Amino acid sequence: LDPGCSFHVSSQASQKNQVPVEHPRAISRTSESDPAKHGEQHEGQHYSIPLQDLKMVFPHGLPPRFVMQVKTFGEACLMIRKPALELLHYLKNTNFAHPAVRYLLYGEKGTGKTLTLCHAIHFCAKHDWMILHIPDAHLWVKNCQELLPSTYNKQRFDQPLEASTWLKNFRTTNERFLSKIKVQEKYVWNKRESTEKGSPLGEVIEQGITRVRNATDAVGIVLKELKRQSSMGMFHLLVAVDGVNALWGRTTLKREDKSLIAPEELALVHNLRKMVKNDWHGGAVVLTLSQTGSLFKPRTAYLPHELLGKEGFDDLDPFLPILISNYNPKEFESSFQYYLENSWLQHEKAPTEEGKKELLFLSNSNPGQLERLCACL
């Protein structure tokens, strides 16, 4: 049964005032759970990620409201949308001999940039790529409880707490690679501890998690080794950063003498900037802009030039921008049917035509706004 054909049948049926009971499923869901097989015929449909996979691939990185929705419904369903299909098409055809292409997802607030990123990450995880996922770069430039001068370079600052949480989540996602990748240099942590050349990367991560003081340096080592070794072709590497405009913005962190710290003086930010450069090959870099957590940027800013600034734009310069916009009518219908199927819309008037028209108007087809409106109905 072709899902596209049944959508037309059901729309005609609804015009004749018959309630199609089995057809809404064909609009809003698909049983294809492998992102590689998603194509144009699945556009607008939801596919579900098994909860075990979810815990492994996304220990961090899902938007908080989506996590609440997964907990309430007991299932994780992502909508397959056109920008995601475009991105997956490019990732499927990556030439691993060429330098890594940088894809930048941008769009207004609430349009689905983070979930599109998660779709791409799920695809790469299914295809055994190494995933380097920074869930929100804004968290690294604000509200830092402990800021230590870096052990490696006196001018820079360490953030032990953020680095150690990130290392723990990185270990959960990439468990299977950690024993296979060997470190190619000797690293001396302090007088008593050092990591020999040829030991597995898992040891560096353990060192970073147990000795929190060295966590930032451990992160730097992991990034350096992964970049070097993916260029050698041992594995494919996906670098996914959400809120990449934090790396070139301003911080709210201050030194003891109350002077502001620039982002490049943070060791984590410095190393991450080196990671998103396109001087390595063997993978891809997918970035997302985000105004929501950003500092000192107006709420209406969403374009790359506005959020990245001149310096960031120049650093990222040859990149592929992908615009993510609000739902088109088919996607809105699909989302609406999905909520109805899960009995999320409990108000009596919500399933009616006027209710649907009102939701369309109030949310302006913006996915984030629609979700918030449906939550209290």
Added chain:
Amino acid sequence: MAASALRVAPQWSGLVLSIRRAVCRLPGLTQVRCVRYAPEFKDPLIDKNYYQKPVTELTEEEKYHQEVRTTQLIKAAPSTHTSSVFADPVISKFTNMMMKGGNKVLARSLMAQTLETLKRKQFEKYHAASVEEQANIERNPYKIFHQALKNCEPVIGLESILKGGHFYQVPVPLVDRRRRFLAMKWMITECRENKHRRTLMPEKLSHELLEAFHNRGPVIKRKHNMHKMAEANRALAHYRWW
């Protein structure tokens, strides 16, 4: 106070001039932020179906009424009046009572968060329950809200009556609107005062609404106390003269 409300008027549009003429009699000065309309102003009609009826379907009387309204002066519709299908007068009243300092945005968002929290709690119970119990679990936050407030309404109230230099608590029948007001007032007071400093209003409110829905909890207890006091002061009922 009056001086701050009056201002030297620049050239206003004709629409506002008519209000000026009807409302204030002082020349050259117009009042702002005042909602005292003259008696000739009619109430606005907010009904989508009334306005969307095609001209052919109107009866003679309705056509006449519509033409008359085009010539009449009509008050401005308050921003709380909606033609939304999701509008609920009980929820609006409760939101207004929760509002502090005119911060309607905050009150509305707290109400929305409460309904969401209620829904999520009930969904959790639903998924954890067996098939027979699932039929008994109510997941509609609006039904829970209405039923909870109905359960909190007292049947009889107490009134302070002055007799012979002393105030007596006399049992008195309550009008519907007074009952609804008391139920909402008790619910809000309970959720504001008897909670830990760090619990948020939506969490506490959803908890209290669920308890009231099942006829237990502090608000129901307060209603029962009111009933008991009225029963105890039964003898003073003659002090009421209305």
